[in-house]
Every structure is written in structure tokens, then in C-alpha cells.
Amino acid sequence: MTSALNSHDGVEAAAVVNGPESTTPRLETVDPRPIIGRLPKYAAGKPPAPVPGLESFKLASNENPLPPIPAVLEAIAAQTAVNRYPDPVATALRNRLAQFLDVPAEDIVTGGGSLGALNQVLAAFAGQQDDGTQDEVVYAWRSFEAYPISVGLAGARSVQVPVAADGRHDLDAMAAAVTDRTRVVLLCTPNNPTGPALRREETERFIESVPRSVVVVIDEAYQEFVRDEAAVDGLAMYRKHPNVVVLRTFSKAHGLAGLRVGYSISHPEITQHLRVAAVPFAVSSVAERAAIASLDHFDAVVERVQSLVDERDRVVAGLRELGWSVPDAQGNFVWLELGEATPEFAALAASQALSVRAFGTEGVRVSIGEVEANTRFLDLCRTFTKAPAAS
Structure with a gap:
């Protein structure tokens, strides 16, 4: 083994023998285009952390919770x-x-x-x-x-x-x-x-x-x-x-x-x-x-979409009944303008095995998910004391 290594010359042999301490030349830095350092990083919705005794639901990525037809x-x-x-x-x-x-x-x-x-x-x-x-x-x-x-x-x-x-x-x-x-x-x-x-x-x-x-x-x-x-x-x-x-x-x-x-x-x-x-x-x-x-088979797709729209409307109505201010929701999500309370709400949701999408200290976007997930989300909102007040 030693003779085989010695048959290589110079830096290459040193790199094999010495590993991380080798004298192989290394680049100091590999710099990207300057714009890369100035751009925000895309933050995808994260899956929920498991909570004992609760089924977890991901409401953070505006995904369709239903499988394809x-x-x-x-x-x-x-x-x-x-x-x-x-x-x-x-x-x-x-x-x-x-x-x-x-x-x-x-x-x-x-x-x-x-x-x-x-x-x-x-x-x-x-x-x-x-x-x-x-x-x-x-x-x-x-x-x-x-x-x-x-x-x-x-x-x-x-x-x-x-x-x-x-x-x-x-x-x-x-x-x-x-x-x-x-x-x-x-x-x-x-x-x-x-x-x-x-x-x-x-x-x-x-x-x-x-x-x-x-x-x-x-x-x-x-x-x-x-x-x-x-x-x-x-x-x-x-x-x-x-x-x-x-x-x-x-x-x-x-x-x-x-x-x-x-x-x-x-x-x-x-x-x-x-x-x-x-x-x-x-x-x-x-x-x-x-x-x-x-x-x-678009008719079947439409049926599934309508079931999500019905759930969206149920969630929006439930939030407004609680006195929450919610913008008109025409997608498969709702927006909660929580301001400084955004991290607190996201943490509370996580404690209930729900992942939501928090945007700094601006607000939280919550995707419409399974019926049980939506109901748990409304229950959470019922107990949260820093809701955006209806105008």
C-alpha cells in the first residue's frame, strides 16, 4: 500500500496520505454574482413537528391536500x-x-x-x-x-x-x-x-x-x-x-x-x-x-376543488364570527395580518401539530387542508388573544 502511494508524485500522494491536512492547493473563496448575496432566500413551507397524541397537518405550502384523481x-x-x-x-x-x-x-x-x-x-x-x-x-x-x-x-x-x-x-x-x-x-x-x-x-x-x-x-x-x-x-x-x-x-x-x-x-x-x-x-x-x-377528467377535478372552496368559506366565516379581520380569500388559503404576534401564533400552531407559513412580523398564511386540520385551526384561533380586529 505504501509503495503504491509513493508511486504517485508530489501533492497528490500527500493528499491521499495526509487527508484533511494535505498540502493540496485550495481556493480561498468561490464568489457568486454579487446579486446572490442581496436576494432573499425562498422559504418553503415546513412539515409540522410531531406532537404526541395529535395527527399532524401541513398547512404551510398551499398544496392541495387531496391526491390526484x-x-x-x-x-x-x-x-x-x-x-x-x-x-x-x-x-x-x-x-x-x-x-x-x-x-x-x-x-x-x-x-x-x-x-x-x-x-x-x-x-x-x-x-x-x-x-x-x-x-x-x-x-x-x-x-x-x-x-x-x-x-x-x-x-x-x-x-x-x-x-x-x-x-x-x-x-x-x-x-x-x-x-x-x-x-x-x-x-x-x-x-x-x-x-x-x-x-x-x-x-x-x-x-x-x-x-x-x-x-x-x-x-x-x-x-x-x-x-x-x-x-x-x-x-x-x-x-x-x-x-x-x-x-x-x-x-x-x-x-x-x-x-x-x-x-x-x-x-x-x-x-x-x-x-x-x-x-x-x-x-x-x-x-x-x-x-x-x-x-x-376535469369534472372530477372540479368536484374536489369545490370541496376545498367550501372548506375555505367555512374557515373564513368561522374567523369572522370570532371577530377576526380576514381579507377576501379567493385562493386555497387565508391571510392573517398578525404583525408582531406572527411568531407567537406560528409557535402556538406548531404546538397543536399544525404547520403554517409565517412571514416575519407581517402575518401568517394558512392553507386550506383536511377538514380536521381546518377545524383545529379554528379552535386555535378561538383561544388566541391577539387576533387582528375586524374593522
Whole structure:
């Protein structure tokens, strides 16, 4: 063994013999791009800690607590050719979506969830120009936690416009924030984490107020849960305005969060650039077949979504009966603006085997989960003495 080691020369032999104390040259540091140190870190919802005597429930990630419908599980189990690359442009899924949504297949670009589709929009339209100037991306705040990360990684500058007191987008303030350097505006409806959906008329006025050279992204990840009759329909806006991009996903209503399949819908003037920016093979063949099966049995999906909407409405009504102030909830979650009491409430929930999503000292987002979980959450709120008071 010794002679074999000695047959190697210099530093390599020393590295083998001496291990961690070797004289192998090491880099002092490997520095990332400066923007990396300035970006917030995405904090995914954590599973609940076990509590003796209680079943644990995760209400922290806006996941669908129900499994995919049986036809989807069968479609997933039937996929065996995972040794082959998927269709890079998900042709079968785009064709099925075109039929389902009554839009041209050429107007659909798939991505790894709606976030993957959004990253393709930003990569194509917002970043750093050749002269070093940064494009600007305007969006409401607080909104989807990944927005500032995605915008920063694209090389663009975030322009965050505070939401109104009721958790809604302040569209007038957002319009005023648009400058000649604005390339993209993000509209999250329903807004995650606060809950309200944008209204049709206010959204149309906003789109008409910004230059047509600005890409307006309508992020509808929770579209299937919306029951506000006045809510905007992203597809209607896309049909009327060539600078609109609609984002949708199979993660929420369809219960396919783990398969990462989403898409954007926009006109060819935009999709031609999105295809250049698209991540190759972003949607796996398993995810594609599962999504198609879910569309083929959409009536069953609708039944499951309605059961969650009913639970959402029960939770909101229960909170308001307790005197809690809760913004209009149009997604699969509720928002509690608890301020400084946020960590205390999250800890109390954890003691009851419930994980919730706490945002610093701003508030808590609670996903709608199983009936037992929702009931336990309401019971917890009944005993919490620092509730946001109803106005």
C-alpha cells in the first residue's frame, strides 16, 4: 500500500496520505454574482413537528391536500419510458390545452410549474441591457415570495408597490410606478399570500394605462378556486391585449405540485421569444401524461376543488364570527395580518401539530387542508388573544 502511494508524485500522494491536512492547493473563496448575496432566500413551507397524541397537518405550502384523481394516478403508473427524453415542447399537452381553453396551441409555452413559465418570461424580456442598465419589473408587495428572487436572477430590478390595507393590489400606484425602464408588470390574482383577486374592470383599466411595450403578466396559479363573479379572467385579457401573458399551473387545483407542470399563454409576438428562453425538457413525459389525464377528467377535478372552496368559506366565516379581520380569500388559503404576534401564533400552531407559513412580523398564511386540520385551526384561533380586529 505504501509503495503504491509513493508511486504517485508530489501533492497528490500527500493528499491521499495526509487527508484533511494535505498540502493540496485550495481556493480561498468561490464568489457568486454579487446579486446572490442581496436576494432573499425562498422559504418553503415546513412539515409540522410531531406532537404526541395529535395527527399532524401541513398547512404551510398551499398544496392541495387531496391526491390526484384516480385516472391521473393510473396515467402516472402507466409511464415506463422514463429512459427517454420527453417532447421538449410538450406537443400533446399543448394540443389538449388548446382544445380545453379554446386557444391556439402555438400560443402555449410549457414550463416547470407556473414559476418555471414566469422565469422564461423574465429571461426573455427583463434583465440587463448591453449598456449595463437594468430593466425594471413592477409588482405588488407583499405578493408571491419567489418574485424578487426570479427578477434578481434575471438581472432586472424589482419595483415593489405596497398592497392596499385590504390586501389588494394598488393598481393606481402600480401604474404610477411604471417608467420608460419598465419591461414587465406582474399581477398575482388571487394574490398570494393575502388572498383577494383582481377585478375585471380595474385590471382592464390598468392594462390600457401602461405602454403596449410593457409585458403584463397575469399570474393565475389559483384561478380554479376563484368564486368572485367580478374577478378578472386572464384569458379574456389575453384575447384583447397583445402584451398580456397568462400563467397557469397544474400544481394547485389538479394536485400535481410534485410533478412541476405549468404554462403561459400569450400571442405569437411573445411566444416566439419565450420558446428561445424555455428550459429544454422542463415538463417530463410523466407530468405531461398526468396533466392530460387530469384535463380529460376535469369534472372530477372540479368536484374536489369545490370541496376545498367550501372548506375555505367555512374557515373564513368561522374567523369572522370570532371577530377576526380576514381579507377576501379567493385562493386555497387565508391571510392573517398578525404583525408582531406572527411568531407567537406560528409557535402556538406548531404546538397543536399544525404547520403554517409565517412571514416575519407581517402575518401568517394558512392553507386550506383536511377538514380536521381546518377545524383545529379554528379552535386555535378561538383561544388566541391577539387576533387582528375586524374593522
